[in-house]
Amino acid sequence: MPERVTDLLAQLEAVAAYDGPWRPLRDETALLRERICELREREERLDDLLVVSLVGGSGVGKSTLLNALAGDELATTSEYRPCTSVPTVYHPPGAGLRFEGWTHVSGSALEHLIIIDTPDSDTVLREHREEVIKALGRSDLILVCGSPEKYLDEATWSLLRPLQGERTMACVETKASGGAVSVREHWMTRLQEQGFDVAQYFRISARRALDRKLHDKVPGPDEYEFEQLEHFLREELTRERIHRIKRSNALGLLTKTLKGLRDRVVSRAESLDTLRAALVESEVEMLKDTANYIREYLFAEPHLWNHALGREITLRAKGLVGSVFRIIEGLRSLPIRIAAWSPWLPGKDGPGRQAASLMSGLTLVDEHAHLVSETVRSQYLNKHSELALRFVQAGFDPPDREASAAAFTAAVNERVTALLLGPARNRLVSRARAITSWPSTLLADAAPGAFVVFTAYRIVRDYFTAQTLSGAFFVYSVAVLGIILGVELTFLSLVTRLCAWSARKRTMRDVSLALAAGAAAFNPETRELDACASLVRSVDSLCATNLQSSSK
Amino acid sequence: MSEDLGQALAAFDRALQTVRTGVESDPGLYDAIFRDADDWLNLLTYKLLPHMAGEGCLFVAVTGGTNSGKSTVFNLLLASNVSPVLATAAATRHPLLAANLLRCEQCLEGKLVPEFRAQSFAGPEDVLSKNTAAEALYVARVDGLPDRLALMDTPDIDSIDKQNWTVAENIRAAGDVLLAVLTGEKYRDERVVEFFRRAIASGRVVVPLMNKANPEDDYAVARRQLDEFCGDLGLESPRFVIPHDFNLTRQFSQPIASLDGAGTLMEYLLALDAPAVKRRVYRDSVRRFAERAGEFVLQAERVGSALRTVVTEFEAQAQRASLQYDPAPGREMSGLFHEFVQSKRGRLERWVGTVSTAALKGVTAIAKRTTRALLRRVTLQKDDQPITDAEIHAAHIQAIGRITRDLASGYIESSHSRREPVAGLLENRIAGLDTERIVVEVIQDTVRSETISEAFRQHANNTLNEWWNDHKVKRNVLIALDGLLFIAPTAIAIPISVHTGGFGVAETMIVAGTAAEQFLARVVEYQFGDAMFNFLQPWRTEQQQTLEQSLVNRLANPCLSRVREHLELLEGETLTEMRRCLDLCRNA
Structure with a gap:
């Protein structure tokens, strides 16, 4: 049992430590911390003496009851209201407990108990109420004193209501006279109606018991159940019983705390679930949009990929066709190179250019690439504003938009950069290698080579046969060579485009996967939501197990 | 005397009943207004109104x-x-x-x-x-x-x-x-x-x-x-x-x-002495009633002013939100300059200008497309700046959506920090808001009026006219320049046409007229360069006001509906009537 309580308190403390943006939970933490503190304190005081306080309206005879129990005029009593203004603490000799500013009387024979006689709860002197509340806070067992005139007073009941379940209570009807027990019935019925659980009821005449004790007489029947009360306090409140009382008080407080949590926090867990669903949905949409953007703008066919692949091929191209391809590629990329030289052309630092430089393995001017443009950012901000509204509606503080946007763009940037530098570039290089490898170079050069050799052979043969070659022959030869080269170059260019296209397709899939795998669009929000959802779940399970067991 | 008092009390009671039935539906508000009021309400109901019936x-x-x-x-x-x-x-x-x-x-x-x-x-x-x-x-x-x-x-x-x-x-x-x-x-x-x-x-x-x-x-x-x-x-x-x-x-x-x-x-x-006691009780009752009812009226006023504060703050929030909206002028705005310049030209020039502007539109579209294609080659990506009117439009829709949602969040946030009775009045309303529908409505309201309004066209024309009239020298130079630009190529074209047999005159004129009009419009626009912001201000303000109006109507008012309802009651004639009755009571 104690381990369980400690365990429970530790779990509750984790909940109380919550300082996140979810208002319903955060509003609970102050109270929860207070309660945990109180529970810990109670746990520590488990072996202390039982604190019994006498509470009731003015003039019901609280001080008289204390005197009767002590058998001495400890507390002053009078006909005039209110009488007691400072609580009297009656304790056995050597009890360690001290209360600032209160009257302490040592010498009680009830060695397990500390009895506090409180001031009234209902007269015009309101400060007395404060003292009563203080005494009630420290007590384990409350003896609610009442007289036929004052057992149904709102003033006293309003003090007891907040302590319902957290304190063990017993009723003492102090001014019994005659045989009527209607007050007992009425009082108990009303207590039950209002949800109080009162186990003991003593109908006594404190005044007569005191008189008897002062004059050393034998107990008589006119004291009613005073003897039972004394017996209860003296004999029945054994160490175990005291433990049990303190335990059940603590358990009551715990149950109350958990019930409060369940009513105010767990009941709102559903809104967290819907929020979670909405979050996932927006996240998927956002990532899809971003991937789309990257495909349609950043990775736009054909420029970026053709350019990058072309560059790789020019670096490696050899042979006749290769050289011609190099020249043509050089011409084709002229606008880009001119733009890079000229300071006034726009779009020099555009994401596309940066992506191209990353893929070509060139060092960037900037340390970091900025591949995500304003469009993605504004798209993100829009999605975020929708989500923020839902968060606020579910009771969260508004999430920090700028920070989230920065985190998201940074994450996307990082992932796309890594992709471009790694797999995308490798893919291009391997394709370029294949295109410019020796076999394919030889294959490509075979036709024009053969033609050149054939033409050379014709020239040499005709020279030795002393025939003059017509001018048309040269024109035709050049034309045929041109046609062969043209066809081959066209084919090569087609292959290049095809390779670029396939590389882009593969990389695009990688981008989608990479974004879906790691770059959660709303990371800070997800974190906060998960943190409080898990707390709520733990509270829920705490409530489920403990409330069930305590109701048994 | 007593007659007057009776009437005053009856009138007060009527006004009170109006307030009471008005706020009864909201326990929080009822509590705020009628706190500690039982005392004098009982006096009114149980003593003053039926007072003389049991005389003696x-x-x-x-x-x-x-x-x-x-x-x-x-x-x-x-x-x-x-x-x-x-x-x-x-x-x-x-x-x-x-x-x-x-x-x-x-x-x-x-x-x-x-x-x-x-x-x-x-x-x-x-x-x-x-x-x-x-x-x-x-x-x-x-x-x-x-x-x-x-x-x-x-x-x-x-x-x-x-x-x-x-x-x-x-x-x-x-x-x-x-x-x-x-x-x-x-x-x-x-x-x-x-x-x-x-x-x-x-x-x-x-x-x-x-x-x-x-x-x-x-x-x-x-x-x-x-x-x-x-x-x-x-x-x-x-x-x-x-x-x-x-x-x-x-x-x-x-x-x-x-x-x-x-x-x-x-x-x-x-x-x-029964009559004496009754008189005294009656007098004191009236006095106490007047005293306490006076406090009540003050309390009601305080609650009213708290409600008023909320309304003002919500409206101020809506206004602040609408100021975040930065409407970018579409193509129509520069059209205004051309319109103005055209209106100041001679008939022939104007006619040539109209024809040529139409021709220019086609040329411009082609030129733009070419430029963008070139630019795309250079930057290796598609151009994603909002340039066309449709894109500007889409951007506006997004901006307005964002502003509306932010405002809704702001309202929810601020309703958390309110105290009773206002919090109670706001809570249900705000929790039940269908924000997505509201966003759509606000966008419809605002973006529909995106085109230049007649009022602004008038304003622009006036401003330009003022400038035109105030700068006599510039005006004359511009007119002369226009003529020169229009006539000079034509003058050159005439000898050419004599030489080529009429070929190219119309073409030159069309080119010249267009160039002249474009040039003039640019000059005028340039003249307004610094003042452009001020020039556009009324248009911006107009747009922002439309947005604000829409935000207030669609978002703030549904939130505040209960508050406004009660405010009408608390600021209306009912309290004035009560005050008047109380004065009567005091004097009596």
């Missing part, structure tokens, strides 16, 4: 804490066992009125205490029943009583059964003399003292009576207790006492004695 009849109410013996005292005064006496607390739940035949009949006809539903008293269980309505009053006929006296037994004022308190307080308002039944335990209880303090403040005669007193030493204890009680209240009155050994079964007819030698309690009550 003194209502003596037996009041006090639970189980202090009110019913016992009541029975003692009547010298018969009318009201049931129980040992348990809070037994009596409904008031019981005892009077002679005449008064009984008046009472049952609803003449004496019209606010209570008078019923004939059939037996003890009537007043003990829990199931009867709170306004029930039982009337018992006791023949020994004189015309001028009616006695009432009342429920307690301090037990946990709070409905008893309400009944007791209503009785306190209706009664003229309150018999304070005290006991040694209860004479300084806060609720008891407070109850009688209020009664004295509204002019009631309070007679203290110590029940269950110890007769030893000539009631020394009771005397001091009663002194303390009177001291708490500042009360001067003969004090009465009932000893604790009073034998009720035998001594019903035993008189209740005074401690000050003022005779028995019944004698004292009979000796009271």
Whole structure:
């Protein structure tokens, strides 16, 4: 049992430590911390003496009851209201407990108990109420004193209501006279109606018991159940019983705390679930949009990929066709190179250019690439504003938009950069290698080579046969060579485009996967939501197990 | 005089009923306005309105804490066992009125205490029943009583059964003399003292009576207790006492004695100058009513101003939000300059300009496309800047959506920090908002009016005209330049056309006219370069105001609907009417 309580308190403390943006939970933490503190304190005081306080309206005879129990005029009593203004603490000799500013009387024979006689709860002197509340806070067992005139007073009941379940209570009807027990019935019925659980009821005449004790007489029947009360306090409140009382008080407080949590926090867990669903949905949409953007703008066919692949091929191209391809590629990329030289052309630092430089393995001017443009950012901000509204509606503080946007763009940037530098570039290089490898170079050069050799052979043969070659022959030869080269170059260019296209397709899939795998669009929000959802779940399970067991 | 007062009170009551029915639906607001109002409301309802009906009849109410013996005292005064006496607390739940035949009949006809539903008293269980309505009053006929006296037994004022308190307080308002039944335990209880303090403040005669007193030493204890009680209240009155050994079964007819030698309690009550007491009660009631009702009006005003603050703040928030909207002018804006320049040209130039502008449009589109294609080659990506009107439009829609959602979040946030009663009024409304629908509506409202309004066109024309008229030299230079630009190529074209046989004149003219118009428009636009922001300001403001209006209509007003409803009531004529009535009361 104690381990369980400690365990429970530790779990509750984790909940109380919550300082996140979810208002319903955060509003609970102050109270929860207070309660945990109180529970810990109670746990520590488990072996202390039982604190019994006498509470009731003015003039019901609280001080008289204390005197009767002590058998001495400890507390002053009078006909005039209110009488007691400072609580009297009656304790056995050597009890360690001290209360600032209160009257302490040592010498009680009830060695397990500390009895506090409180001031009234209902007269015009309101400060007395404060003292009563203080005494009630420290007590384990409350003896609610009442007289036929004052057992149904709102003033006293309003003090007891907040302590319902957290304190063990017993009723003492102090001014019994005659045989009527209607007050007992009425009082108990009303207590039950209002949800109080009162186990003991003593109908006594404190005044007569005191008189008897002062004059050393034998107990008589006119004291009613005073003897039972004394017996209860003296004999029945054994160490175990005291433990049990303190335990059940603590358990009551715990149950109350958990019930409060369940009513105010767990009941709102559903809104967290819907929020979670909405979050996932927006996240998927956002990532899809971003991937789309990257495909349609950043990775736009054909420029970026053709350019990058072309560059790789020019670096490696050899042979006749290769050289011609190099020249043509050089011409084709002229606008880009001119733009890079000229300071006034726009779009020099555009994401596309940066992506191209990353893929070509060139060092960037900037340390970091900025591949995500304003469009993605504004798209993100829009999605975020929708989500923020839902968060606020579910009771969260508004999430920090700028920070989230920065985190998201940074994450996307990082992932796309890594992709471009790694797999995308490798893919291009391997394709370029294949295109410019020796076999394919030889294959490509075979036709024009053969033609050149054939033409050379014709020239040499005709020279030795002393025939003059017509001018048309040269024109035709050049034309045929041109046609062969043209066809081959066209084919090569087609292959290049095809390779670029396939590389882009593969990389695009990688981008989608990479974004879906790691770059959660709303990371800070997800974190906060998960943190409080898990707390709520733990509270829920705490409530489920403990409330069930305590109701048994 | 009294007539006026009656009318004023009736008018006040009507105004009050309007307010009451208006705010009744919101417990929070009702509580904020009517807090602590029971006191004077009871005075109004139970005393002032029906005041003269029971003239000459003194209502003596037996009041006090639970189980202090009110019913016992009541029975003692009547010298018969009318009201049931129980040992348990809070037994009596409904008031019981005892009077002679005449008064009984008046009472049952609803003449004496019209606010209570008078019923004939059939037996003890009537007043003990829990199931009867709170306004029930039982009337018992006791023949020994004189015309001028009616006695009432009342429920307690301090037990946990709070409905008893309400009944007791209503009785306190209706009664003229309150018999304070005290006991040694209860004479300084806060609720008891407070109850009688209020009664004295509204002019009631309070007679203290110590029940269950110890007769030893000539009631020394009771005397001091009663002194303390009177001291708490500042009360001067003969004090009465009932000893604790009073034998009720035998001594019903035993008189209740005074401690000050003022005779028995019944004698004292009979000796009271009924009209004088009633007058005093009435006067004090009016005074207290005026005082407290004045406070009430102030309180209502305070609540009203709190509501007003919320409305103002919400509207200010909407305005701030709308200022975040930065509408970018579309192509139409530069069209305004061309329009203006065209209007200032000669007929021929204008005609040529119109034709050529149409031609230019086609050329521009092609040129733009080419430029963008080139640019795309250079930057290696598609151009994603919002350039076309459609794209600007889409961007605007997004911006407005964002602003609207942010504002909704702001409202929810600010409603958290509000205190009651405003928080209660806002909460339901805000929680039930269908924000996505509102966003769509706001976008529809605002973006539909995106085109240049007639008012702004007028404004632009005026501004340009003003500039045109103020700068005489520039104007003349521009006109000359226009002519030159228009004529010069034509002048060159004429010799060419003579040479080529008419070929190219029309083409040159079209090119020249267009160039001239474009050039002039650019010059004018350039002239306005610095002032462009100011020039556009009215248009921006117009757009922002449209947005603000839409935000207020679609978002703020649904949130504030309840607040506004109540505000109308609290700021309207009802309170003014109340104030006027109160002034009348004070003067009377």
